[in-house]
Amino acid sequence: MFKFIGIEDLVANALIELIENKNCREVTFETLIKYGAVVLNVMRANGDEAVLLLSREHTDELIWNYSDLFEIRRGDAGNDAIVLRSEKTVDDLRARFRAFLTINSLLAFTDQLSLAELGVAV
């Protein structure tokens, strides 16, 4: 089935892995794009068709709809990052973004190849 993967799912699942494995609470857009590309490849290999929604409208929606969880950190040379707000925990992310996935999506987000793009070794 054709799936749209929203930027919020990509960000949240990347941050869950980064926090639990590297104690890192932010992910740059650059890393996110690379991570997303591999997640898509893994999904395709498992027979799912999916696309990532990462254009400026979707980033704006992320800011509007998930401002309780995330904020944008403007970086040097335009290398911006999405940061988990200090009062939020990885459990908040898990409860909202890990509980409703299909198993195939979960396996793609946590595949070793996907995690390697985040610099997470399992």
Place this chain on the structure above:
Amino acid sequence: MSVKVIKDPVYGYVEIDSEVVRGIIDTACFQRLRNIRQTSYAPLYPASFHNRFIHSIGVYHLGNKAFKAAIGSLEEESGLFSAEELINIERLFGLACLLHDVGHAPFSHTGELFFLADGGSPPLIYTKLTALVGDKMFAADVDSYSRAGKSAALHEIMSCIIALERFKDHIRDAFERDFFSRCVTGHRYINEEKGKHDILNCFIELLNSPIIDVDRLDYIIRDAQTIGFQSVLIDYERLLEGVCIIKVDGFHRLGFHKKALSIIENAIYAHDTQKKWIQNHPTILYEHFLLQHAMRGIDKYFANPGKRFFSYEALTREGIDFGSKGRVALLADEDVLHMMKSVCSDMLIDEYFARNRRRIPVWKSEAEYRALFESKLGPSTLDQLERSFKEIEKYLAEHFAIPVIDDALLAYLQAEEGRLIEKRDGKEITEKDYVNLMQGNMKIKRWALCLERIATNLGIPFDFVIISANKFKSGFLKQDLEKIRIVFPSLDMKAYIKDVSTILTSQEGRESFFYLFCRKREQTSPEEKRALATAKDVATALTQELFSMASED
């Protein structure tokens, strides 16, 4: 220069260079826009059948006016560009205005997501554009925008590709391809050279900015006027006369004369009013839900290695051949409708054509929703409720081709429990992920059972759809809006709009809510009419259920 005139219902006669009419407007690629609806408002406003063709003519007209005003304000600084260069920049800017939507997918923004279906990452249409422009600085800036989460919209990218491929006689060398594409995508020159790129950036902003540009200005005015939506009047002539290029810290920047301030406020108000009362209306959202479902089906039906229904090739006159399934060319709304009627029909697509088969919204506006829940549940319980329903909507979209809350969902949830246990026992998923997924499963089940109970009590089918909507907030990001510069010539002052206007007063709050759609009970006799379950009955029952459930959470 010989000109042709086109009668626009909003602006009157619009003059266009005959060569542009013959070489661009009269081509099949551009004429396709006659068959792409401008808005998704038709289910609510039946007269809303104006198209991207006349919108593009309108943007061209407004663009010419804005450009002349901007250039006029630069006069005292002659020498930055030669006269020939300025004429060419004006010509390219006009082409960008005219062609900014030439790559639009059917049904406007509903269809454009399927341009990503080719599977590339980064999507192939992005890499195709940078290859076509063939300029290192452009490619670097596209990359920078991407790294800031501000990649251009898909129809903008596709419009550039169509224009650069199809109108090579008009957009010729590297500079022309670069500047044209930047105007359409809104990608400014990041490393500005004073007196050159900073001025070009002002023109880019005239067509594509986060706040006021000629594209947005045209659709705000045209949509309201064409469909009969009552809104404030926008004196676009006065607004565009106020466009000026000013110097800030040695760089040229776009600004507006103080006389434009009231019109800017009106334009922002008009934009937000449409967003609140039309785009967020449940009838519009439900139709979007049906169309997106239909497009998924069509995309899947035609999907072939290297060939997609929603693709660059399908937008051209030559088209794309799907063998026994036929050829698709100059893809437009009618092609999608044809496929929905002929080969991709199902229960939801039937609803698109037969409105009397559609589910009805339990509440019909954000105001009704607030009246029903806000005071009864309180902010934190309501927040929990909104999150839960958003999660159910997401779960359904993830797991089902037809995302409906019904018996099939309950059966699926039951079976999923067993599958999750198997995956955990087989060490395919971690214990933590297992716990999360199982909690999610239980939560969805609990709400589904609640809705089943309501349906049984009211005698209506157990058959609901959830569609999220954004609570009304200005469609403009505050940080973008703040950046509009207002010039006060008599005071010799420049100021940011946030310091001189009170329009930026919206407060942060909970961001989204949801619509719940249900089916009516079949009416068996006129006497039963009063006893029929109505939306109000569902809402009342739901409030009671929610109150007790939310209290338990």
